[in-house]
Amino acid sequence: MTVSERERARETANALAALLKRGLMIARSNPYYGGMGLAYIEGTFIYAPVNDGYVFSPSEAKICGEVDYRIEFAGEQAFVDWLEEFLVSPTARGPMNDLDANRIEEAVRIYKKSDGQDLTGFRH
Secondary structure, eight states, X not given: OOHHHXXXXXXXXXXXXXXXXXXXXXXOOOSSXXXXXXXXXXXXXXXXXXXXXXXXOHHHHHHHTOOTTOEEOSSHHHHHHHHHHHHHOGXXXXXXXXXXXXXXXXXXXXXXXXXXXXXXXXXX
16 A cells, blocks of 8 residues: 555545535445445444444434444544545455445545535435
8 A cells, every 4th residue: 555545545534524524424225224334423423334224323323222333433533543444454344344435435526516515314
């Protein structure tokens, strides 16, 4: 891996964090299980299974008992650090993961043009 690949991953991770904070959710809208997704809900960055096109919030996950394969990050820096590794290292990808760097980079490319628009309800 080159320094430029690492820098690109860091830039993408920071851009996605900003988009998630504006309401974008990386989640396939398949019925039932839609793979793994990324979201920012209740002030928390989340990597978790997608159910019916939705990533459960921390409070919903506690009620439903969803704990397997779920990561709730302590803060934005922890999320950005994790996502950077995820983007550059195939070994950092979870066992049930269907996310990939191309899909994440595509979301950043499309939605970063939205000029601060509220992206709540948008799925990619």
